[in-house]
Amino acid sequence: xxxxYFDNYYLLFVLPALIFALVxxxxxxxxxxxxxxxxxxxxxxxAQAAAEVLKAHGVYxxxxxxxxxxxxxxxxxxxxxxxxxxxxxxxxSVAAVGIAAHEAGHAVQYAKGYGPIKLRQSIIPVTRIGxxxxxxxxxxxxxxxxxLGNMLFLLGVALFGLAAVFQLITLPxxxxxxxxxxxxxxxTRILYDDELQQTKKVLSAAxxxxxxxxxxxxxxxxxLLLLSNRRx
Numbered sequence: 766x767x768x769x770y771f772d773n774y775y776l777l778f779v780l781p782a783l784i785f786a787l788v789x790x791x792x793x794x795x796x797x798x799x800x801x802x803x804x805x806x807x808x809x810x811x812a813q814a815a816a817e818v819l820k821a822h823g824v825y826x827x828x829x830x831x832x833x834x835x836x837x838x839x840x841x842x843x844x845x846x847x848x849x850x851x852x853x854x855x856x857x858s859v860a861a862v863g864i865a866a867h868e869a870g871h872a873v874q875y876a877k878g879y880g881p882i883k884l885r886q887s888i889i890p891v892t893r894i895g896x897x898x899x900x901x902x903x904x905x906x907x908x909x910x911x912x913l914g915n916m917l918f919l920l921g922v923a924l925f926g927l928a929a930v931f932q933l934i935t936l937p938x939x940x941x942x943x944x945x946x947x948x949x950x951x952x953t954r955i956l957y958d959d960e961l962q963q964t965k966k967v968l969s970a971a972x973x974x975x976x977x978x979x980x981x982x983x984x985x986x987x988x989l990l991l992l993s994n995r996r997x
Contacts, residue, residue, distance in 0.1 A: 811865030863964030
């Protein structure tokens with residue numbers, strides 16, 4: 766099947782992106798582990814830092830609670846809640862403070878009506894449909910000959926392309942959340958200069974995982990387009 770078998774296009778476009786994604790994931794895990802051992806001078810927990818970032822931007826009514834798992838931190842706009850993993854919520858490390866502030870940055874984005882995050886939220890239903898239908902349509906296109914097969918294959922590729930669009934829109938959202946977090950951590954003196962640089966390394970590594978996800982999606986999309994052209 767086009768997603769799983771190896772061909773020259775896979776080796777050229779998808780495999781390097783997957784290796785990049787693996788390296789990025791290892792980098793963020795390594796930096797989080799390293800800077801989780803570095804305690805902040807002020808002794809503020811991740812949960813407290815998130816609350817301070819929200820307060821600095823005049824955003825109130827957002828709950829902050831713990832969630833199970835490792836690096837499972839996220840902001841849920843439906844419940845207006847920031848969920849922080851235990852090693853972030855209760856930790857006083859520079860890594861925890863940075864990640865918590867980043868998630869608070871997302872809450873600020875929603876509160877302030879930041880354009881890219883509103884756009885990303887609006888296309889989520891469409892991307893979910895695309896993700897569920899793209900592979901079945903591509904597989905169906907492989908089984909049917911002639912124009913019908915080509916049409917199904919191309920439709921599947923087009924729906925898969927929505928994933929790449931989603932990843933593309935995600936980049937400015939994540940970069941902006943990190944910038945808001947770092948600027949606020951600096952202006953409120955939650956972190957000192959040396960701590961701020963360490964936190965920036967953690968958030969930069971995390972941002973790289975989103976770049977890698979986009980690279981994987983684009984590599985797979987290019988591969989599918991070339992396979993479609995070869996079919997014809």
